[in-house]
Amino acid sequence: QQPVxxxxxxILREGEDAVINCSSSKxxxxxxxxxxxxxxxxVFLMILLKGGEQKGHEKIxxxxxxxxxxxxxxxxASQLSYSGTYFCGTPETSGxxxxxxxxxxxxxxx
Amino acid sequence: DAGVIQSPRHEVTEMGQEVTLRCKPISGHNSLFWYRQxxxxxxxxxxxxxxxxxxxxxxxxxxxxxxxxxxxSFSTLKIQPSEPRxxxxxxxxSSFWVIELPGGPEPQHFGDGTxxxxx
Numbered sequence: 462q463q464p465v466x467x468x469x470x471x472i473l474r475e476g477e478d479a480v481i482n483c484s485s486s487k488x489x490x491x492x493x494x495x496x497x498x499x500x501x502x503x504v505f506l507m508i509l510l511k512g513g514e515q516k517g518h519e520k521i522x523x524x525x526x527x528x529x530x531x532x533x534x535x536x537x538a539s540q541l542s543y544s545g546t547y548f549c550g551t552p553e554t555s556g557x558x559x560x561x562x563x564x565x566x567x568x569x570x571x
Numbered sequence: 572d573a574g575v576i577q578s579p580r581h582e583v584t585e586m587g588q589e590v591t592l593r594c595k596p597i598s599g600h601n602s603l604f605w606y607r608q609x610x611x612x613x614x615x616x617x618x619x620x621x622x623x624x625x626x627x628x629x630x631x632x633x634x635x636x637x638x639x640x641x642x643x644s645f646s647t648l649k650i651q652p653s654e655p656r657x658x659x660x661x662x663x664x665s666s667f668w669v670i671e672l673p674g675g676p677e678p679q680h681f682g683d684g685t686x687x688x689x690x
Contacts, residue, residue, distance in 0.1 A: 493676070502662060502681035503614070548614060552676070558604070558627055559676060561614045 462487060464551045466562035473539050473569050481565045483549030484531040492525055492532035493550040493559055496543075503548060507534075539569045573597070575682035577663050583688045589651040592685045595644055596665030604679060605638055605648050606662040614662075620646065621670055653689045660684045 464485045471479050483492060491510045495503040509525035509532055521543075523534045536543055546566050550559035576595040584590055596603050604619040618628040620640045628638070635654070640646040650657055664679040 493678075495679075502683055503664075503679075505678040505680070508678065558616055558619050559679075560616070563613050 462553070463560050464492075464549055464562040466547075466549055466565050468565060469563070470566040471568070473567070475541060475569055475571055476538055477569075479536045479539060479567060481534040481536070481547050481549075481567070482531060483533070483551070483562055484529070485551050487530070487551075487553065489525070489527060489530050489532070490552055490554070492523075494521075494523060494532075494534055495548045495550065495561075496545045497548065497564075498545040506547075536567070539567075541569050541571065543567060544569045575663055575665050575680050577661075577682035577685050579685060580683065581686045581688075583690065584653060585690050586654055587652045588689075589649065590653045590657075590687060590689075592648040592661050592663075592687070594646045594648070594663030594682060596646070596663070597680055598644070600665035600667050600680075601643070602666045602668040602676065603640060603646050604664040604666075604676075605646070606664065606681075607659045608662060608684075609659045617648070621668065626670070655689045658687055658689050660686050 464483050467482045473479055493508050494506040496506055497503040507523050521536055525532045546564040548561045548564045550561045578593045602621050605617040606614055608614045617630045618638045619626055623640045636650055638648045662681050662684045664681045666677045666679045668676045
């Protein structure tokens with residue numbers, strides 16, 4: 462079942478903060494975050510695992526609330542390069558493939 | 572290091588023709604994923620392979636679609652016959668993934684995609 466992302470779109474000025482949420486109606490084993498710029502392929506950002514382990518890079522942080530079956534991606538002091546569509550992906554079971562949400566379109570203006 | 576390589580980058584063909592999309596995963600990766608992306612349906616997983624074996628093809632829309640992975644360095648996605656509604660961007664991605672380990676797939680590396688237009 463597809464995770465639900467919110468908001469669908471957000472427009473920021475450079476330097477502002479944003480939070481993107483990803484929630485599931487099923488138990489989450491992990492949450493994967495990707496960013497896709499217009500006309501390009503999705504690029505891996507981060508994986509959050511049960512137990513709090515986090516794998517990723519860049520100056521973007523995220524949280525994973527197992528009880529609420531929700532993850533949030535935090536973009537602080539946004540830069541123009543942060544613009545793009547952010548997708549969260551969740552596996553339905555521990556060893557299964559990812560199902561991606563519909564994406565959140567982030568636009569950072571000067 | 573070379574990333575995931577897809578070909579062709581663009582394909583325009585007429586309805587009813589056979590279309591073959593190709594993918595070379597990153598060397599050392601054992602999992603390969605085929606996705607389709609459209610405005611209406613978003614990013615959909617069509618099929619994925621682990622150690623060259625198809626694991627889940629439940630996303631393949633219908634029998635007109637088929638995928639193969641004859642060896643660890645090559646995969647094809649074929650559409651025969653093609654229809655206008657197959658127009659989309661098709662991505663191939665690869666990762667190193669031990670399915671038995673918890674947490675789901677490791678980071679997936681996407682190719683640049685094939686933009687397919689069926690007239």
